[in-house]
Every structure is written in structure tokens, then in C-alpha cells.
Amino acid sequence: MSVGSQPPQTTRIAGKEEAVVITHEDVDRAHDRVRVSAARAQRGFFSGARLLWLLVGPGVLVMLGENDGPSMLSYAATGAKFGIGFFIPFVAITFCMAIVVQEMTVRLGAATHRGHAELIFDRFGPFWGWFSMIDLAIGNFLTLITEFIAIRAGLGFFGVPPWMAILIALVILYAALMSHRYWTWERITLAAAAFNLVFIPVALMTHPNWHSVGHSLITWQPLPGFNKDTLLIVLADIGATVTPWMLFFQQSATVDKGLTIKDIRFGRIDTVLGAALATAAAVAAILATAPLFAHQMSADNFQAAEFAQALQPLIGRFGASLFALGMVEAGIVASITISTSSAYAFGEVTHKPHSLNLPMGQGKSFYSVLTLCAAAAAAIVLIPGLPLVYVVLVVNVVAVLAMPPALVFLFMLVNDKEIMGNLVSPVWANVLSTGVVFILTAAGVLFGISVIAPNIFAALGGK
Amino acid sequence: MVRKEDAKVLGPHSDQASSDQSWVLSSLEHDQLVRAKKHHIPRRHLKGPELVVLWALRIYLLFMMAVVVYQVWIAAH
Numbered sequence: 001m002s003v004g005s006q007p008p009q010t011t012r013i014a015g016k017e018e019a020v021v022i023t024h025e026d027v028d029r030a031h032d033r034v035r036v037s038a039a040r041a042q043r044g045f046f047s048g049a050r051l052l053w054l055l056v057g058p059g060v061l062v063m064l065g066e067n068d069g070p071s072m073l074s075y076a077a078t079g080a081k082f083g084i085g086f087f088i089p090f091v092a093i094t095f096c097m098a099i100v101v102q103e104m105t106v107r108l109g110a111a112t113h114r115g116h117a118e119l120i121f122d123r124f125g126p127f128w129g130w131f132s133m134i135d136l137a138i139g140n141f142l143t144l145i146t147e148f149i150a151i152r153a154g155l156g157f158f159g160v161p162p163w164m165a166i167l168i169a170l171v172i173l174y175a176a177l178m179s180h181r182y183w184t185w186e187r188i189t190l191a192a193a194a195f196n197l198v199f200i201p202v203a204l205m206t207h208p209n210w211h212s213v214g215h216s217l218i219t220w221q222p223l224p225g226f227n228k229d230t231l232l233i234v235l236a237d238i239g240a241t242v243t244p245w246m247l248f249f250q251q252s253a254t255v256d257k258g259l260t261i262k263d264i265r266f267g268r269i270d271t272v273l274g275a276a277l278a279t280a281a282a283v284a285a286i287l288a289t290a291p292l293f294a295h296q297m298s299a300d301n302f303q304a305a306e307f308a309q310a311l312q313p314l315i316g317r318f319g320a321s322l323f324a325l326g327m328v329e330a331g332i333v334a335s336i337t338i339s340t341s342s343a344y345a346f347g348e349v350t351h352k353p354h355s356l357n358l359p360m361g362q363g364k365s366f367y368s369v370l371t372l373c374a375a376a377a378a379a380i381v382l383i384p385g386l387p388l389v390y391v392v393l394v395v396n397v398v399a400v401l402a403m404p405p406a407l408v409f410l411f412m413l414v415n416d417k418e419i420m421g422n423l424v425s426p427v428w429a430n431v432l433s434t435g436v437v438f439i440l441t442a443a444g445v446l447f448g449i450s451v452i453a454p455n456i457f458a459a460l461g462g463k
Numbered sequence: 464m465v466r467k468e469d470a471k472v473l474g475p476h477s478d479q480a481s482s483d484q485s486w487v488l489s490s491l492e493h494d495q496l497v498r499a500k501k502h503h504i505p506r507r508h509l510k511g512p513e514l515v516v517l518w519a520l521r522i523y524l525l526f527m528m529a530v531v532v533y534q535v536w537i538a539a540h
Contacts, residue, residue: 022487023497030490037490113495114504122504131521260492351501390538394531401527405520412513419504441523448530451537 028357029258032183036263055266056273057186058253061337062102062246063095063274064193067281068143068334069150070392071240072199072327075282076307078233079289084212085222087237091282092217094241095275097439100432101407102275104414104425105247106267109254111423116251118348120409123416132409133349135402140245140342142395144377147335149392152381154327157305157320166378169328173336173374177367182256182356189336195329196281202323203284205315206291213287228450232393235443239396240282242440244406245341252344256355261423288315288323335374343370397447404441407433 032054039051078087105116112119117136121129148166155165176188215221224230250271259267289307291314305324312320340356343366347354352365360367411433414425425433449456493499509517 021496021498022484025497026487026491026495027484029495030487033490034486112504113492114500118500119504123507124509125506128517135524258491258495260495353497390535394535398528398531401524401531405517405524408516408520416507418507444523444527448527451530451534 024359024362025353025355025357028181028183029256033258036258040262052266052269055257055259055263056270057190057257058250058259059102059106059267059270059272060274060277061186061189061193061253061333062250063098063271063278064196064281065249065334065337066098066241066243066246067196067278067330068147068240068338069154069327069331070143070146070236070396071282072285072330073150073307073392074233074236074240074396075285076289078237079286080292080307080310081229081233082224083290083293084209084287085216086220086224087233087286088213088216088283089220090234091237091241091286092279094238095279095282097238097436098241098246098278099271099275100429100436101242101410102246102250102271103268104410104429104433105251106254106259106271107264107420107423107425108410108414109251110259110261110264110267111421112419113255115255115344115348115354116248116410116413117345119251119413119419121349123413123419124409128409129349132406133345135406136244136248136345137342139243139399139402140338141373141377142391142398143243143245144335144338144373145380146392146395147331147338148378148381150327150331151335153305154308154324154331157308157324162382165328166381169332169335170374170378172332173339174371176336177356177370180357180359180363185356186253186257189333192329192336193333196326196333197277197284198322198326198329199281199284199288202311202315202319202326203287205319206288206311208287208290228454231443231446231450232397235400235447236393236396238440238443239399241278242403242436243399244402245338247406247410248345249337249341252341252348252354256344256357264423285326335377339370339374342373343367400440401444401447404437404444407437407440411437 036051036054039047039054075091078091108114108116108119114122117129117133120132148169151169152162152165155168156162160168172192176185176192179185179188224233254267288311292307292310295314308320308324308327311323315323344354346352346369347366350365353363354366355363358366411425411430414420415430417424488496
């Protein structure tokens, strides 16, 4: 079909015959789908591997993106405060919760080809839609601030001044966008996210006691004392694996990538693979800082640079540098994915074009929201005297508290037969996701009790 | 049909913009097209128990945010 040379083709959209209008975004997405179809048409191991290579992305990105600055700081603080024990299997369990939750977004995105914010607005109306968007906007902006805190702190280890650290991060973020192509953006961000695994060699440099690691994985021992500090770390570690932006990002990225119902199996593999990689990096961060617990070092107000400095006598300058760089990477990848999730949601709600396949001219509002969110958060980090460690702590707690309402919307959408058809959640998935909502709500309530009525908390056995 | 304004911005695919583009339609599901997304998915009527859960969680979140603000205030003083 050419411009004006043939009669317009029609296609059936929403039950009506309409003239086809093909946009740049459609063409780019169609290119990606052609490659997927070609790989699917072939048989054999290599074509299967190629299909996996073509279809992985949103799941790995969301999981490694969630191993962000505050998350890695939280894992490092966990290792330094509690050593090897309860928290290693606990972190693995939190990632299992993340798989349960994120798998639902893959199904939703593939079945409806709509982003999460768009579906909430369309199905539940603007009243609930705006509540959901406000939660997301506040959470994303606060989390973005903490990403730049991690970047600033990590590069601070190498003597990079804060303004320069922030500038480097923004340049990398904008460079990833320059291709104006989802596929290229995804591969660049995946390459950066792979650097999250740098915590594994750092952990190996500390020569962990593998017998203790195996013992803790099986027995969850030794258990930490039941007190306010433990609760805070528990909340922070949960907030490090399941947060609202992940729901919005993975569903929108699934749609932007063009995944269909046929690809759901690979979407699940993508999510599990991402969770496995993220668990490995998170456990490695705990193992890396566990020697600080053994040496009884207080890490209460450590940022990335202080952790790296404290580890330097144990693992040398090279190991400490890798640790600091890992923190920088965590912040950069998360700042890319979180600002993208904000831009997707804004576009979906306002019905403005929203895709990483858009050229700058067509996606002005999408790219503006993305870059302005990042720049504003980055600017706040440069405010002198800001209590950065405290901000990180509060943001993690807010992420956990905002999760139950977001999960209920997801739960309702994924069980909506009108939009999901046969892809509604099976009973076991509903039981698991309801369990996740209860765990998160209970953790939030416990946090509330520890703040409002610390005496009651002490009577329950805490301090 | 390819709109002229879209054809101008097809960039690396500009050759294809002036040739047959039916491969795009055969590669994408109909509701994957940008044009299809302009159609809203019909609104769903929320039932009583669903509204109760949504309101309960909204109140929970607002209350917990107040707790966080209180904690920040305590820490600041």
C-alpha cells in the first residue's frame, strides 16, 4: 500500500472497519515482529535460543532495574548488620513474590496490548485512575532521587564531584534514548544492567564461608532479633524487590516490544531469568558486606562510598572499586527504567504518543516527561545538607506501603474475563498474589505500630 | 494507508513508506496498531465488595503516609 497510489486498506478495529493508518511506531514494531516470526518458524536449539534472545528484555530489565541504588544499599546494610543467615533465603523469597506479581503484567500486556495506567483508567475510570497515577508519580520521583543519591555516592568513591556524577548519569540516560528505537534502547540498557552482576566477583573476593551460606539457605538460621531495626531492614528488603513502578514498567515495555499471547511463555522465562540474576546479585551484595558484620563494624549511616571504603582493607582497592561501580550501575539502570515507566504512564493517561520507537518530533511529550523527571530528581540530590541516607530509608518504606493498592488493581485486571479471556489467572496464582498482598499489608501495619506505638511493639518482644 | 506526515518521519524505512506496506499489517495484530489504541476499552462497573477493598486500601495508604510524615517529623526534631 503506498501513499495515495492505492485505495486505502481497511482493518477491523474495535469491531468496525477503519482505514489503516500506519505510523513510524507500527513499522518499527513490525520489524521486530518479523524477526520473531522468522525465528519461530525454524526448529532446533539455535532458533530457540535466537527466539529467547529476541524476546527477553522487559523481565530482565525490570528485575535488574529493581536491584537499584537503594536496594543494593539495603542489601549491603543487611549483610553488614546481620551477616549470613535469615536474610539470604528471605531475599530469595521476596524475588519469588516479584515473579508472581510481574508474570501477571506480562499476561496483561500481551493479551490487551495496553499499558497498566491506560487499563486502570479505561476499566475503573479516572477517579481510581488518578489515585493510582498519583501513587506512581510520587513513588517514582522519590525513588529517582535515591538513584541519583547512589550514583553520587558511588562515584564519590573515585573522587568525582557530585555535580559531575549527576551530569555523567544524565548523559548516559539521554544517550540510551538517542536511538529512538525500543529494540536498541532495550539492548543498551540490558548491557548496562548486566553490570549488576559485578557484586558476584566482589562477594567471591571476601571468601564467603559456603558451609554457612548453605546452612542459612536451608535452615534460615541464625534468625535476627525481633526489633525495630530488623523490621526496618525486612521492609527495606521487601521494598527492594516489589514496587509499583515495576508493574507499570513491565506491562508498558511488553506492549512497546510488541509481545503477543504466543510470546507469554518467553515472557515468563524472561521474568524468571531476571529474578534469578537479580537474586544472585542481591545475595552477593549481602555476602560482600557480611565480613563487616564479622568485624563488628557499625554501618548504620553508610552510603555506597562508605561501604566500599570499609571493604577496601578486606578485598583491596580493586574489589572496593567494583563495589562502588556496582552501586553506580544500579542507580543508572534504575534511573533509566523508572523515568521510562513515568513517561509511559503519562502518555497512556493523556493519550499522547508513548513509545521508545517514536522519533523525537512525534514523541515530544514522552521524551520531555522522561528527561524532566530525571533532571528534576538529579537536581534535588545536589541540594547541600540533604539527609541522603534518611531519604533512601523513607523511599523504601513508601514503596512497600504503596504496593497493596497497586496490586489490587493488577489482581482485578488480570482476573477480568472481558479483557483477558482465557488468560485470567488460575486459582493458584490468585492464592499466591493474595498472599503477597497480605504479607505487604502486614509488614506496613507492623511498621506503623513500631512508629506510633513503640511500647506495644516492645511488649510483643521487640525493642 | 500511510499518512503523508507519517511517511515523512519513517526515517530508515522511508523507502518502504512509498512501497507496499501490507507486511506491517500482517506482522502486527490489529489491536497492536497505534490507531487501534485510540479506542478505549469499555468501563467496568465496580461491585460493592471491590469498592470496599479499594477504599480500605486507599485509607490504609493515606494513614500510613501520615505515619511516614510523622516519623520524618520526629526524626527532624
